[in-house]
Amino acid sequence: MNDDELWAAIDTQRVRTADLLATLTPGDWTHRSLCDGWTVRDVAAHLTLQQMTLGGALRLALKYPGSLNRMIHAAGHGKAAQPTEHLIAEIRAMVGSRRHNLGVTPRETLIDIVVHGQDIAVPIGRSLPVPPEVAAAAATRVWDSRGTRLSKVFKPTPYDGHRLIADDADWSVGAGPEVRGPVLSLLLWMTGRTVVVPQLTGI
Template identity: 30%
Template sequence: MTAIWPTVHAERIALADDLEALTPEQWATPSLCSGWDVHDVVAHLIATAKITPWSFIKHFAAAGFDFDKANANEVSDERKGSPAETLSSFRAVQFRTSSPPAPKDTRLVEAFVHGEDIRRPLGIVRDYPAAAVVRALALQARTSVAVGGGKGLIAGLTLTATDAEFIHGTGPTVEGSAISLLMAVSGRRTALADLSGPGKPVLEARYPARAGD
């Protein structure tokens, strides 16, 4: 747990620095999260930085126990009138250590995946810490699709990272960088372009029901 938060904080700082240089038009760029632009994803990151076990339960119940509706409500609450205001709010929560009632490694998933949800459409490249990305990838590989993971998506396949020590599963191999594997396992179709191996067509064929979020 103690190793997670410094990484999450560093990722929030780096993302805020990247956002600082964006134009208002770039803030309106569609992200890799279906239906959300860059501004929406940042608002979501503010909400998840603030969340506690109690507030998670309260917001989830208020949304009728619908994850998508709960997320949409939180984005609406945290999205400010201008990108500058939203960025200021994001910087204000960058050192928080609160979390929903879930494994703490989900905070790494949140930081890396949503960081890429924003950066990839904008052509921004970041060199993520490999060991932490592998930790996030390992969690997503064993987490059900129903709660945002990719266990069913990669069943019967072997994932192999080409830039880190990570091999998971059995069956035809899908290989690529750890961050691209993480994005693919998290349901981001665009990451498939970065992958290769005999298992790639199998993985690709499973995507129609998981195109985006």
Template identity: 30%
Template sequence: MDEIRHDGDARDLQTWVASTYEGLADLLASGPADTWDAPSLCTGWQIRHVVAHVTMPARLSAEQFGAEMAAARGDFTVLSDTVAARDASLPIAGLLDALRSPVLHGWQPPGGGAAAALGHAVVHSLDVTVALGRPAVAPAEAVVAVLDHLAAADGAVFGVDLAGVRLEAADTAWSWGDGEPVRADSGPLVALLGGRGLPDGRVLRRR
């Protein structure tokens, strides 16, 4: 996600990344323990699996990640599912510490830069907050920046079909496209563009 538009530079994006993960940690730390076992927007993953996934950079060194990738035969989806299934059982305190880790806050996907780091943080944080019916923990500007990027790519990033669809944000003056209106707050719209289904059953067509 290297085309996110913003008024500052990569440091601003990375600040939004840190704020998103800190906000997610605050939300989960203040909730009941069974929140971690609630379903997320990621099919088959509970909240704890999402957190285990996004905090991989805080736990795995480059060498460890390389070993995991080799074990997965180069398939990142297999790696993600394997690590999430294994590390979801880690102590909650450790997962919260990982969400607050400066290593995670400064991490960027190889070749993706700060923009990709922001997209990863925002989309997965929404996997938690939208599923729980809670407000987004990412800064509002960050959510809209990711929304802009995913819409400008015409849904291609996550393989959704936006033909004949008009997206309308209910919480800000944002819209995109022409056709059948799909209206929701900006966070749920990002989730829809991320190929997720909303708790109310709405989902965008796949390509």
């Protein structure tokens, strides 16, 4: 996917995520998400930070030095105190903007909205569609980033040493014992969401 296609996909997922959030009940908002230690509200709040300014990032880095994950969690929990309507409006307001956080590319922004969208939808039994080609682009970036600082924001499963093959897209990576399934499920498994294991074969 080129940059235009990436940003179009990001915008589509932002709209779909905001639309889903607008239908949630108070109980849904406090439900545990697939992201360890985070509620649905926490994840939604985190998504509003996809365009954090340099100043905002520096202030958080000074407050929580030496730990990217600690900084991410603190920022998300802080935003979660805001009203529900405010969180939804902030996600919608990002549609059409191509700004992204310092130190990442649009591909990390795509991973963020796709994976965290499922963190919200799956545990409350809701559907949040992601086209296979979009999930494949995100999965490729996760694969290419293994072993780098970017991979440390997840608690990945031990997928290295396997050959991952999508059964709904022309996508495969790696070498070794085969793991097959929908590319979105493979993406979620790669990023530590083991709830999708029943959708995969070869594990």
